[in-house]
Each structure stands twice: as C-alpha cells, then as structure tokens.
Amino acid sequence: MILKLENIYKSYSKKPVLKEVSLQLEAGTLTGIVGENGSGKSTLMRIIAGDISANRGKVHKNGKTGYCPQEAILFPEITVQEHFRYFSAAYNIEAEVLNVRVEELLDHFNYRKYYNTRVNNLSGGTRQKLNLSIALLHEPELLILDEPYNGFDWDTYLKFWDYTKDLKEKGCSILVVSHLINEKKKFDRIYKLENGTLK
Numbered sequence: 001m002i003l004k005l006e007n008i009y010k011s012y013s014k015k016p017v018l019k020e021v022s023l024q025l026e027a028g029t030l031t032g033i034v035g036e037n038g039s040g041k042s043t044l045m046r047i048i049a050g051d052i053s054a055n056r057g058k059v060h061k062n063g064k065t066g067y068c069p070q071e072a073i074l075f076p077e078i079t080v081q082e083h084f085r086y087f088s089a090a091y092n093i094e095a096e097v098l099n100v101r102v103e104e105l106l107d108h109f110n111y112r113k114y115y116n117t118r119v120n121n122l123s124g125g126t127r128q129k130l131n132l133s134i135a136l137l138h139e140p141e142l143l144i145l146d147e148p149y150n151g152f153d154w155d156t157y158l159k160f161w162d163y164t165k166d167l168k169e170k171g172c173s174i175l176v177v178s179h180l181i182n183e184k185k186k187f188d189r190i191y192k193l194e195n196g197t198l199k
C-alpha cells in the first residue's frame with residue numbers, strides 16, 4: 001500500500017467539500033479522479049500532498065511523494081537550472097544524481113534550450129514541463145498530478161504518457177486528477193468525485 005485515505009472530511013467555512021473520502025493506492029498503478037469544476041479535486045490533492053489538512057480522517061503514506069499542483073509554484077525571476085538546484089537542495093539530492101535526472105528530464109520533455117531561461121520568459125506549456133519535472137526530481141513512490149497535461153502540445157502529451165508508463169513499471173503509484181480524462185484505457189481505475197465522495 002502506497003497511499004491510504006480513511007474517511008477524509010474537509011469543509012471551508014462550514015461548507016463541506018469532501019465528506020467521506022476513502023481511497024487505497026498500490027505500487028505500480030495509475031489511478032484517475034475526475035470531477036466537475038469545484039467538486040473538490042484540488043482540495044483532495046492538497047490534503048494528500050500535505051499542503052493543507054483535513055478536518056477529520058486519516059492519510060497514510062508509504063514513501064516519497066511528488067506533487068505537481070494545478071498552479072505551478074515557480075519563481076519568475078530565476079532560471080530552469082536554478083529551479084533544479086533549489087529543489088534538489090530541498091529534496092537533498094546529490095549533485096551527480098541530480099545531473100543525470102535533469103539531463104533525462106530535459107531530453108524527454110524536450111526543453112533543454114530553456115535551461116538558462118528565467119521562468120517569466122517561458123511559455124505556459126514549458127512552465128508546466130518544469131512543474132512536472134520538479135515533481136519527478138526525487139523519484140517519488142507516489143506521484144500526484146493535478147491537471148498535469150494542461151497546456152501541453154500533442155508531442156509532449158504523448159511523451160507524458162510514455163513517462164508515466166515507465167514510472168508505473170518501476171513501481172510508482174500515480175494519481176491523476178482532471179476534469180477530463182480521455183485516455184481511459186491507460187488507467188487501472190478511475191473514480192468520480194461527486195457530492196464530496198468518490199464513486
């Protein structure tokens with residue numbers, strides 16, 4: 001078991017968003033959560049990531065978590081390279097390991113030419129590549145992706161799915177949250193978040 005949620009309840013100013021959410025994720029699986037705008041998907045992802053806490057319920061996690069939030073948390077004034085350095089320090093990744101990972105990510109998502117570009121000069125799609133790369137940097141066992149392919153061109157979209165396939169084979173448990181899931185066959189299970197519960 002990589003992740004187990006038990007009866008998560010969350011309200012904002014007494015308005016319940018999540019009522020009784022329970023979920024268990026195993027290693028090497030790809031799980032989707034769909035839901036309308038405002039159904040509570042990001043709230044649930046933030047609770048799993050540890051960004052905010054639930055009012056009630058329990059979150060059990062086994063292993064490192066990588067979180068790719070819907071809104072990229074990037075620093076506009078610093079470059080792609082500096083982001084990798086900053087987050088590698090936060091994750092405690094050694095320089096040699098970091099170099100290998102960064103090379104692989106820049107190549108796979110095809111944005112090496114922006115290595116020394118500041119974030120405020122990047123396109124939305126390239127920012128999203130960096131956002132995703134940061135979540136992948138420390139080789140997490142649980143990867144939480146909130147609307148991960150927003151802004152990706154077709155080529156990058158396909159590369160995204162290649163990458164998740166490899167991660168799954170390596171035993172990573174991936175949770176994708178989106179208002180739209182087209183590639184249903186790629187998922188082991190898809191849940192719907194509705195009226196504060198998963199169905």
Ligand SMILES: Nc1ncnc2c1ncn2[C@@H]1O[C@H](COP(=O)(O)OP(=O)(O)OP(=O)(O)O)[C@@H](O)[C@H]1O
Pocket residue numbers: 012013017035036037038039040041042043044070179
């Ligand atoms: N910090 C907050 N304070 C108060 N209400 C909030 C807060 N964050 C979210 N909400 C409310 O909680 C509900 C769920 O929001 P959330 O962002 O989790 O939904 P979502 O399913 O991710 O939506 P979308 O698909 O539009 O991104 C919405 O009604 C939203 O207005």
